[in-house]
Amino acid sequence: MSAQAPSSDKERTTSSEPLDSSLVRDSKRYGDTLFSGISTGSALMIFVILAAVATFLTTQAIPAVTREPGPTGLTAVETAGGFWQWVLPLAFGTVWASVLAMLMAVPLAIGIALFLSHYAPKRVAKTFGYIVDLLAAVPSVVFGLWGVTVLAPALDPFYRWLNDNLSWIYFFNAWVPYGDGGDLRPNLAAGGQNMLTAAMVLALMVIPIITALTREVFLQTPRLHEEASLALGATRWEMIRQAVLPFGTSGIISSSMLGLGRALGETMAVAMILPGKVLISFKLLTFDNPNTIAAYIAQNFPEAEGDGNHQLIAAGLVLFVITLVVNMVARAIIHSRREFSGAN
Amino acid sequence: MAKRIEIKDLDIFYGKFQAVKGVDMTIEPRAVTAFIGSSGCGKSTVLRSLNRMHEVIDGAYVDGEVLLDGTNLYGPNVDPVRVRRQIGMVFQRPNPFPTMSIKENVLAGVRLNNARMSGSEMDELAEKSLRGANLWEEVKDRLDRPGSGLSGGQQQRLCIARAIAISPDVILMDEPCSALDPISTLAIEDLIKDLKEDYTVVIVTHNMQQAARVSDSTAFFNLKAQGQPGELIEYGSTEKIFHNPDQKATEDYITGRFG
Numbered sequence: 001m002s003a004q005a006p007s008s009d010k011e012r013t014t015s016s017e018p019l020d021s022s023l024v025r026d027s028k029r030y031g032d033t034l035f036s037g038i039s040t041g042s043a044l045m046i047f048v049i050l051a052a053v054a055t056f057l058t059t060q061a062i063p064a065v066t067r068e069p070g071p072t073g074l075t076a077v078e079t080a081g082g083f084w085q086w087v088l089p090l091a092f093g094t095v096w097a098s099v100l101a102m103l104m105a106v107p108l109a110i111g112i113a114l115f116l117s118h119y120a121p122k123r124v125a126k127t128f129g130y131i132v133d134l135l136a137a138v139p140s141v142v143f144g145l146w147g148v149t150v151l152a153p154a155l156d157p158f159y160r161w162l163n164d165n166l167s168w169i170y171f172f173n174a175w176v177p178y179g180d181g182g183d184l185r186p187n188l189a190a191g192g193q194n195m196l197t198a199a200m201v202l203a204l205m206v207i208p209i210i211t212a213l214t215r216e217v218f219l220q221t222p223r224l225h226e227e228a229s230l231a232l233g234a235t236r237w238e239m240i241r242q243a244v245l246p247f248g249t250s251g252i253i254s255s256s257m258l259g260l261g262r263a264l265g266e267t268m269a270v271a272m273i274l275p276g277k278v279l280i281s282f283k284l285l286t287f288d289n290p291n292t293i294a295a296y297i298a299q300n301f302p303e304a305e306g307d308g309n310h311q312l313i314a315a316g317l318v319l320f321v322i323t324l325v326v327n328m329v330a331r332a333i334i335h336s337r338r339e340f341s342g343a344n
Numbered sequence: 345m346a347k348r349i350e351i352k353d354l355d356i357f358y359g360k361f362q363a364v365k366g367v368d369m370t371i372e373p374r375a376v377t378a379f380i381g382s383s384g385c386g387k388s389t390v391l392r393s394l395n396r397m398h399e400v401i402d403g404a405y406v407d408g409e410v411l412l413d414g415t416n417l418y419g420p421n422v423d424p425v426r427v428r429r430q431i432g433m434v435f436q437r438p439n440p441f442p443t444m445s446i447k448e449n450v451l452a453g454v455r456l457n458n459a460r461m462s463g464s465e466m467d468e469l470a471e472k473s474l475r476g477a478n479l480w481e482e483v484k485d486r487l488d489r490p491g492s493g494l495s496g497g498q499q500q501r502l503c504i505a506r507a508i509a510i511s512p513d514v515i516l517m518d519e520p521c522s523a524l525d526p527i528s529t530l531a532i533e534d535l536i537k538d539l540k541e542d543y544t545v546v547i548v549t550h551n552m553q554q555a556a557r558v559s560d561s562t563a564f565f566n567l568k569a570q571g572q573p574g575e576l577i578e579y580g581s582t583e584k585i586f587h588n589p590d591q592k593a594t595e596d597y598i599t600g601r602f603g
Contacts, residue, residue, distance in 0.1 A: 122402075224439040228503070231397055232453035232510065233429030242452060246443035 054320075061314035064307065072306030076278055087315050089278045091322060093290030096282070097195065097270065098263040101202035105263075106256050108203070109210035116211070117218035118240060129215065136208035144272035147201040148193065152273060155200075156192035159285050163188060174285040189275075189287045196284040198274040202266055206259035213258065217251030218244055250334045257330035264294075264323055271295035293319040346373035346544050347413040347513040349394060354408035355573075356389050356398060363389045365573035367408075369563060376536060376545045378559035378582065380552060382597070385565040386574025387548050391516050394546065395431035396424040412513065429457060431514040432507030437523045438499030440491035440506070447487040449502055450474060453510040469509060477505035478535050497528020504535060508543070515539060517547040521554065533558050552598065556586050564594045 065083055080086035112132065116125045163186055167173040178185040188194070225243040234242055245252075270276075276291025291299075297312050304312055349371040356364040364386035371377045379387035392398040393406050396417060410417045417427050432453075440449045450470045454461065461469070470487065474480040479501040483494070491502050500520060507515055517536070521529040536558045539545050549555050555562055562585040566577045578585060578594045589595045 222439070224435060224437055225441060227397065227400065227435065228439040228441065228506075229452075230400055231395065231428055231433035231435075232456055232506065233425050233427075234456050235425050238456050242441065242456070246441065249443070 057313060057317040057320055060310055061317040062310075064310035064314035069307040069311065072308055074300065074304065074308045074311050076300075077311055080278055083311060083314065086278055086311075087293075087318050089280045089290055090293045090296050090315055091318055092280045093276060094264055094292040094294070094319060094322065096290060097199050097202060097274075097292050098260055100195070100199035100284075101206060101263045102256065102260055104200065105203040105206045105210060105259060106252075109207045109255075109259075110214055110252060112207070112211045113215040113218055114240060114244070116215050118236070118244065129212075132208050132211050135204075136212065138205075140205060140266060140268045141272075143201050143205055144269035147197060147269060147273045151201065152192035152194075152197045154192070155197060159188060159192055159194065159196070160186075163285055171282060171284045173283060174287075176286075187287050188285055189289065193273055193275060194285050194287075195274065195289045198270050198289075199284075201269050201273060202263045205266065205269065206263050209262060210252075210255045210259045213255035214248060214252055217248040217255075221247045250337060253330055253333055257327060260326055261323055264319065264326070266292075267294040267298045271298045346542060348373050349514065349544065349546075350409075350411040350414075351390075351394075352409040352411065354390070354393065354406065354410065356386065356393050356406050357404065358401065359403035362573040364393075364565075365575050367576045369576060369579050371544060371546060372561065373544045374540055374542070375560040376540045376547060376558050377561045377563065378555035379546065379548045379563050379565060380550075380555050380597070381565035381574070381577075382567075383550075384574070385567055387563075387565045388518050389574070390565070390576075391518055391546060391548050392433075394514070394516055395433055396427045397433060399424065429453075429510060430512055431516060432510065432512035434500070434503050434507055434515065434517045434520045436519045438496055438503050440494075440499050440502050442490065442492045444491060445488045446474075446483050446491045446494070446502060449491040450505045450509050452506055457510060473505040473509040474502075476508050476538075477501040478531060478538075479505055495528070497524050497531055500524060500528065500532060501535065504532075504539075508539070512543065514544040514546065517545065519548050519550060522550060529554070552586075556582060562586070564589075564591075564597060566593055566597070 069077060069083075074086075077083055077086040080089075116129055116132075120128060162172045163174045167175060174186055174188050175184040176187040177183070221244045225247065226239055229239040229242040270292050271294075274289055274291065274295065276289050276295060278296075279288060279290055281288060281290055293315050297316060300308075301312055351367050351369050351371070354364065354367040355362060367390055379391060381387045389398060394410060394417075398404050398406060406418060408418070412427075412430070416422070440446075441452060444452060447466075447470050450473050451466055454466075454469065471480060471484075474483060479498060482498060483502075491499065494502060500523075504515075504520075521532050524532065533554065536545060536547065540560075547555075547559065559582045561580065562582045563579040564577045564585060565574050567574050578589055578591045580590075585594060586598055589598065
């Protein structure tokens with residue numbers, strides 16, 4: 001703003017200069033009004049829906065947390081000894097399954113995305129990209145069916161081998177005491193239906209999401225930055241590390257969070273593959289696996305009534321909070337890096 | 345330091361399209377050589393072929409020889425990555441890495457070369473390179489701030505600092521001032537004059553006053569006709585090219601009678 005500019009609108013309108021009628025503000029811009037109304041309304045709608053969901057969850061969940069459940073409550077809650085003792089293992093199972101899935105999915109998805117954006121010939125990349133997108137369109141029930149009938153049995157011998165040979169790694173140890181002689185017997189999940197299989201299927205389900213989004217981000221890396229790196233004598237991999245990955249970091253984080261969101265809330269695939277229980281265990285191959293909140297609700301809602309309903313809805317609220325926290329953390333990470341993001 | 349470049353019968357292609365034809369020239373060390381000519385005449389293409397950046401584009405290739413102190417850069421066992429580590433490049437638009445701080449930007453090339461350096465050596469090299477690019481005084485208090493927060497002219501000098509930090513033999517500049525204001529341009533031109541003390545400098549420019557101000561030799565490129573490959577029309581001392589060119593086309597271009 002220059003120093004001579006009028007300091008306010010008022011000053012301008014009260015000047016005594018004659019007003020050219022063709023410059024008078026037109027008050028009847030119907031299209032403008034209509035469009036701004038629609039877009040503002042749509043934005044408000046999000047708030048209303050979110051508020052409605054939150055209100056429903058909270059009001060329905062309160063009875064489960066605040067008062068002693070009646071005879072209609074879930075027996076599992078009674079067995080666990082209270083609502084929190086019951087929901088905590090479920091929350092653990094949810095997070096554990098998702099974390100395992102992300103550990104497998106994120107590196108693989110980034111690898112695929114880099115292959116598609118920087119290594120594959122254009123034609124291959126295009127076909128391959130379609131296939132990845134197609135994978136995202138497969139319904140989760142189908143993934144679940146495939147996991148139970150194909151993947152789990154196929155991996156079962158491998159799990160036995162892991163338990164026999166690598167049981168010194170805590171996660172692969174499925175041996176339990178047997179009899180009084182201090183003997184051990186393997187307590188492997190039947191037919192390979194364990195936590196690892198569930199996590200693998202979850203990983204397969206989120207890979208297309210993360211791949212598709214990160215590929216787009218990688219493709220948008222400014223050519224200038226790639227050339228800057230190459231001109232300094234970077235190999236292709238060094239160029240990717242120096243120019244492509246830093247540029248794509250926030251994209252990787254946000255697409256991973258979207259994938260994590262799907263993994264956390266995924267119901268059918270887990271419900272079909274994992275015969276889950278209310279317990280906390282980091283072991284991947286055993287018969288006793290923690291369940292996830294979404295799968296637990298799906299498995300138990302049909303028979304629940306009264307207080308049982310409240311308890312399941314309260315578990316749903318816990319899932320809602322977990323997802324919310326995950327998204328907020330992701331935003332905070334992206335925000336804290338904005339100065340170096342190249343957006344300025 | 346500062347090596348001589350000999351270009352021998354260089355043809356440059358983008359797929360089936362021939363962009364440049366039959367360039368022969370010798371670029372002297374410790375001097376500034378300017379490439380001038382109208383848009384699309386192939387001068388940037390020739391420049392990019394000198395550090396094998398041309399072939400980064402899909403389907404682009406080169407036929408001919410570019411000798412760096414006698415070694416053919418297009419020889420069968422030559423690694424383009426190694427070539428680029430010896431021949432630095434500054435681009436038309438400043439392109440510091442946005443995710444890196446000023447200091448990290450300067451040291452980006454050194455890091456790639458796997459040089460094991462102590463923290464104090466790194467600091468020294470960063471300071472030396474920034475001083476070499478006339479930027480040290482302006483940024484010494486904010487070396488850890490993002491490079492993208494600098495002005496355009498400062499960013500371009502940061503890129504020059506990044507290029508000289510790996511002690512190249514040659515520095516190529518592709519219209520380094522075309523995105524800068526006159527004051528920043530002046531700063532870069534002064535810097536170019538300093539750089540030729542230690543390096544072979546080749547600069548592509550659209551600005552003929554700039555070529556006249558900074559260069560010792562000038563090469564004029566032109567197209568025979570639209571759609572034809574670009575060719576080297578005349579090459580000689582800047583003095584001669586600007587005051588007494590042999591070719592009519594050069595004179596027309598210099599005096600502005602040519603688009």
